[in-house]
Amino acid sequence: MRNIHINIVYILLLASLSLTNFAYGQVNDTTIYSAPDVYPEFKYQEFKTTEKACERYFKLNYKMPLTLIDNGYKGAIVVRLIIEKDGKLSNIKIIRGMNDSLDESMLNFIKTMPVWTPGLKGGKFIRTEINIPIRVSWLYGNND
Numbered sequence: 561m562r563n564i565h566i567n568i569v570y571i572l573l574l575a576s577l578s579l580t581n582f583a584y585g586q587v588n589d590t591t592i593y594s595a596p597d598v599y600p601e602f603k604y605q606e607f608k609t610t611e612k613a614c615e616r617y618f619k620l621n622y623k624m625p626l627t628l629i630d631n632g633y634k635g636a637i638v639v640r641l642i643i644e645k646d647g648k649l650s651n652i653k654i655i656r657g658m659n660d661s662l663d664e665s666m667l668n669f670i671k672t673m674p675v676w677t678p679g680l681k682g683g684k685f686i687r688t689e690i691n692i693p694i695r696v697s698w699l700y701g702n703n704d
Contacts (some may be wrong), residue, residue: 568589576637580635589686589687591686592689593687593689594688594689596679596681597679597680597681598680598681599679599690600643600679600690601676602614602673602674602679603676604674604678614692617673618624618694621669622666622669624665624666627696628659628661628662633658633659633697633698635663635695636656636693636694636696637654637658638651638654638656638692638694639652639655639666639667639670639692640655640690640691641670642687642689642690643678643679643687644683645685645687646678646685647678648675649670649673649675651669651689653667654666658696662696666694670692
């Protein structure tokens, strides 16, 4: 009887180690994808596309810092970031900027964005790197 008990404990121990290794590999997968099966999505209000949702979110929530209001800006800022498996943003950086102060303001704003729906590869959530172009049209205190 003692042998049966030891064998069952040994089998359970092996099974739990296998599951732990499987889960450990999934949790600590640090691969960053740039071409997932399903791209991450940003949902905001009723907008169906990430582009429209981002555009609306920026228009409604971004506040130009007072120190920059009297300047004119027209162009694009490109931000590169990683959308984590839980939808949070990380590794946010400007890869093409316009003005140091405006770039920093935009970077700080993006860090406050709500959670995204993460990308998928093989049916599993993955870390996905994307670029977000942000069109800026601020003409001497007038927002076009």
